[in-house]
Amino acid sequence: xxxxxxxxxxxxxxxxxxxxxxxxxxxxxxxxxxxxxxxxxxxxxxxxxxxxxxxxxxxxxxxxxxxxxxxxxxxxxxxxxxxxxxxxxxxxxxxxxxxxxxxxxxxxxxxxxxxxxxxxxxxxxxxxxxxxxxxxxxxxxxxxxxxxxxxxxxxxxxxxxxxxxxxxxxxxxxxxxxxxxxxxxxxxxxxxxxx
Numbered sequence: 001x002x003x004x005x006x007x008x009x010x011x012x013x014x015x016x017x018x019x020x021x022x023x024x025x026x027x028x029x030x031x032x033x034x035x036x037x038x039x040x041x042x043x044x045x046x047x048x049x050x051x052x053x054x055x056x057x058x059x060x061x062x063x064x065x066x067x068x069x070x071x072x073x074x075x076x077x078x079x080x081x082x083x084x085x086x087x088x089x090x091x092x093x094x095x096x097x098x099x100x101x102x103x104x105x106x107x108x109x110x111x112x113x114x115x116x117x118x119x120x121x122x123x124x125x126x127x128x129x130x131x132x133x134x135x136x137x138x139x140x141x142x143x144x145x146x147x148x149x150x151x152x153x154x155x156x157x158x159x160x161x162x163x164x165x166x167x168x169x170x171x172x173x174x175x176x177x178x179x180x181x182x183x184x185x186x187x188x189x190x191x192x193x194x195x
Contacts, residue, residue: 027047030048031077034074036077057098059171061094074093110131112125113126116151117151143157158175159176
């Protein structure tokens with residue numbers, strides 16, 4: 001199994017992103033799988049049903065869309081029209097998609113961290129452990145039993161972290177054997193690699 005394989009659950013926390021009554025969001029197309037050229041599923045209708053008013057919030061993963069490309073880290077591509085302007089966004093499996101996309105500014109705050117046979121099997125609250133790896137507004141933690149313990153022996157486990165950047169609440173998950181990284185530091189122009 002690919003050690004960087006990620007998945008997630010639908011995450012329904014609210015954000016501070018506001019929309020006007022006249023705002024309109026239309027999902028034109030959505031695909032989930034081994035993008036761009038591997039096995040994938042058309043999930044357009046499923047994503048359309050998740051639109052609330054002129055906003056969309058979901059956490060990309062097999063729990064939501066099934067698994068069209070087993071043992072491969074997947075992506076979700078959504079093409080949409082918001083207030084007459086077309087755009088598209090791609091996120092990795094285990095990440096949260098927000099449309100409209102808010103500007104993420106502020107400190108990274110961890111809300112919860114759960115490790116185990118998610119979503120319904122044995123798991124532990126590992127927030128205290130995960131907080132140890134939060135340094136300088138960046139979280140990088142190895143997803144393994146040595147780091148997080150073993151609440152579900154014999155099962156392939158997942159770490160799921162709910163967090164907040166500024167006023168926006170998000171979630172990210174990673175499978176056992178991978179690394180979960182959340183970086184809330186804005187990329188500055190002077191941080192770009194030198195030629």
